[in-house]
Amino acid sequence: MFRRILIANRGEIALRIIRACRELNIEVACVFSEDDRGSAYLELADQAICIGGASPKESYLKSDRLIAAAEVAKADAIHPGYGFLAENAAFAEKCRACNIEFIGPNAAAMRLLGDKASARSVAKRAKVAIIPGSDGVLEDDNEAVRLAEKIGFPVMIKAAAGGGGRGMRVAYDKTDLLSSLKQARQEADNAFKDSSVYIERYIDRPRHVEVQILADRHGNVVHLYERDCTLQRRHQKLVEESPSPAIDTRTRESLCAAAVKLAKAARYDSAGTVEFLVDSRGRFYFIEVNTRIQVEHPVSELVTRIDLIKAQIRAAAGEPLGFVQKAVRPAGHAIECRINAEDPDEKFRPCAGVVEKFRVPGGPGVRVDTHGYEGYRLSPQYDSLLAKLLVHQPTRPEAIRCMQRALREFHIEPLRTTLPFLRKMMAHPDFLDGNIDTGFVERSF
């Protein structure tokens, strides 16, 4: 097992990893930027190392400085968390070249699944249903038009290197397609320095359901069942739950089996997520793989009682999983609400500043993951996730009632947050009925 881990991340996920290391009795060093200096979670690490200025480009994205920090900290592994360099295969290789294990999958699997086009071909080989569309990147607009007419409009345009909805466009006809392609390439170039895009059939009113995968370096792969992340706004997840209220046992089983097949086909060997779209008739289509731990991983931890971060670290250290699929027995219903410092009344504009009042809920069935506290200064440099509020109860209705009372207890001032929005969500009849799709928020609010 590792002796000392360097955390190459910040905020709540850095704190989450510190907690896992403490419980595994592994020493932990954490990097920080000038803007994160003095954050309370850093006091919980054995060592905190300043690596640069506030802007991520000057700190959390500077791979050389992260590795140099691991060297001075004498860390034998780096945990990348999510975002920043978590899905950067070159960084993973660089770490390992310096004899510092990258806590994540092997670089080949990262590359294979990180690029959506090649991920689609893996899925095809593994006989996992995919959305009809261009196999790989589009050569030119003519090919796009031919293909779109073959698939049938409307079609979805996506960035090959994309994520979080950037570089995504829906085109309803040929002229629409041509202009959208231009914009999508532009966005993709700005966001990922890679303008290549592909198109696929547009699925109307789909649900977003993803399967948590856990694999080790010995070829063992299990799934930790699904998370339903249908409640999104502009492809940003707001609420996640497990089990999904919208799929039956048979769909659940084939969905999870498909995810495992795909992971095995890619020789995946860490924690990861296989994302699917599920249409109104319960048909599911593979969309992409996230080769990292995700923000919403605690949802699966609650229903399976498996600590994903610990398991991910053990796998990276070369330990076998130590349990089989049959030993994963989900129990109860878990829901996560993301409390972001965003103003729901102003198009979810991010808010920064000092948190003066911060009262978190507690009591039975409640879990809170947050790096916030009274006096915490939220920097405009980073994403606006301030807290993850989770509940675990025997049934979905009980979980929702528990979430309602917990949201009522949560007080954050003076920053505007998504709390009022989430309170509305948890009382919305369509959510209570589990009768929503990924477009629900845009249509209803």
Add this chain to the structure above:
Amino acid sequence: MFRRILIANRGEIALRIIRACRELNIEVACVFSEDDRGSAYLELADQAICIGGASPKESYLKSDRLIAAAEVAKADAIHPGYGFLAENAAFAEKCRACNIEFIGPNAAAMRLLGDKASARSVAKRAKVAIIPGSDGVLEDDNEAVRLAEKIGFPVMIKAAAGGGGRGMRVAYDKTDLLSSLKQARQEADNAFKDSSVYIERYIDRPRHVEVQILADRHGNVVHLYERDCTLQRRHQKLVEESPSPAIDTRTRESLCAAAVKLAKAARYDSAGTVEFLVDSRGRFYFIEVNTRIQVEHPVSELVTRIDLIKAQIRAAAGEPLGFVQKAVRPAGHAIECRINAEDPDEKFRPCAGVVEKFRVPGGPGVRVDTHGYEGYRLSPQYDSLLAKLLVHQPTRPEAIRCMQRALREFHIEPLRTTLPFLRKMMAHPDFLDGNIDTGFVERSF
């Protein structure tokens, strides 16, 4: 089911009951004293009613005012919490006489089990092992001496109406006994307005193990397994855990069976606790029953995933339990640490004042029950319990490591608390080995 419940208590247990009511969709009114005015938990109730001055005698112990408050609040039930009037059978009868259900057992069972001498005879009838001693109250000192010589010194002197160690004395010989009797009667009279005492065999180095009972008004009784509360200081519990690290499966089963037998013999019909002493050879002796919910009830909630407050309310409303003993399946290991505003370096002297820094731990496996927050004013009028920190993990070693990291995250300033003491406890080899008895703290610190 009840439409509206009045909470006749304060602090963390009042908050705990508010949470249960919210999740059951029952309206909730909460009383408060002048000293508790403005406490944040009151904002979570549908109504808050001031019932008197700071001193408990002027507020939380004033039964007429509590019932009047229930009347003006139009509540159809009163939850007494623990302490104050929770084990007062006369109050329970008074509530019911006013058509306000008392959320607790029937008055007869309360009386029968509330008095230790009569509780012993119930145990005897139910063939539950008791500590050899006087059957009922001692008539005079001569009887005490005869009996003590028959049982064999050392003997324990206890107040019939006692609790929390007040009026308790150990006597090692005859002269010792006579002086101790005097002191014990004195203490008992001051504490309970009842000087009657009894004596029993003194068990050397015992463990304190109690069984959680849950019963309904239809004669159904189940147990929720045991809690080990051996880590005490002067009969004040500091740490509780389940399962007990010191008893084997066979002992566990007979212990729990004995508790159920006793509850049935007393026609018990609510949540309650049967306390036992377990000696070094695993023999257990019944000591007393607590006819109320207890501070440490969340330990059992974590291992059984049953919400005790909700179950207690349902039972009081006349609903049947709805599950059988076989359905109670304990999983994992839970530990509770009591964070009291007491100075461990000054004989645990209670501390009062304003809480300026209050950072609670979070993350996987952690539950916090507290009414505290930054700006909370801790009144010297009430007990010093400020927070209950609980963890739930698959195994005891994992639970202890999780508790260690959670205690490290917990920051309370400027008040002195038991946090440093608890951190020492969680690292103490004897506790780690589960090799302690009720005298451990006094001997070791």
Add this chain to the structure above:
Amino acid sequence: MPDIDQIRQLIEMMVSNDLVELSVRDGETEVTLRRPNPKGSETVFHAIPSYSGPMPAMGPSGGGAAGSTVEEAATELVEIRSPMVGTFYSAPDPESPPFVQAGSHVGPATVVCVLEAMKVFSEIKAETSGTIERVLVGNGEAVEYGQPLFLVKPS
């Protein structure tokens, strides 16, 4: 005098940016704005009445329950407060006129209302001399312990 609108803008900026003081001077013109320091101002316990005696029948002390009324009262008026929790009745029975109303003169022994709790009716005496300035509770309303019932101008 600078233009009111400019001052309004200054105040808006001040509030939205959470400043505690803003002062602008330009030759003869000067504007100074101050807001309370937010620290702790949200923590409600400041509202706890200063006394904590067994039972406050009356007295000018700032009682939490009465809010601004009390502050105002604190200057000159005296409160008659509820010594218990119950239902307030301004008259002995529905047919009779109220015991007192605004303008009534009261002495220490004057009964000002009855409070009912658990079917028991208790007469409440003024325990002060003066003129009823205001009746703070409506007939049949529930009252809590320490809640001001009447404001009295002492004579």
Add this chain to the structure above:
Amino acid sequence: MPDIDQIRQLIEMMVSNDLVELSVRDGETEVTLRRPNPKGSETVFHAIPSYSGPMPAMGPSGGGAAGSTVEEAATELVEIRSPMVGTFYSAPDPESPPFVQAGSHVGPATVVCVLEAMKVFSEIKAETSGTIERVLVGNGEAVEYGQPLFLVKPS
């Protein structure tokens, strides 16, 4: 009365840089702004250097890493800070004498130390002129970004 827009800009700067007081005087014109001291004044973020440029080679700004030294330094001395994370070496190799020590005179181009990261050694230049007042890091010690390495008395 100064232009509201200027004041708005001042406030924005104030908030974004988390100042608690800002006052500007220009002849007749004077503006004073105050914000509450953030609750978490114990939280260390006040120590964040005011600049956030890519790489602070030096400068009299109060740098978080250096604590009291810096405060003192801020008065008259100038710091040479680490532009990277790595290991500090005061000499080119174990045999050679240190590049500089207390009392050494340095010019902008004077190499004061080398920092090693990922087997790469980078020479660090003084980028200021003066006399080395104090060497703040020991040979072979790890240094973090922005950490003061030397104090220089400017000439």
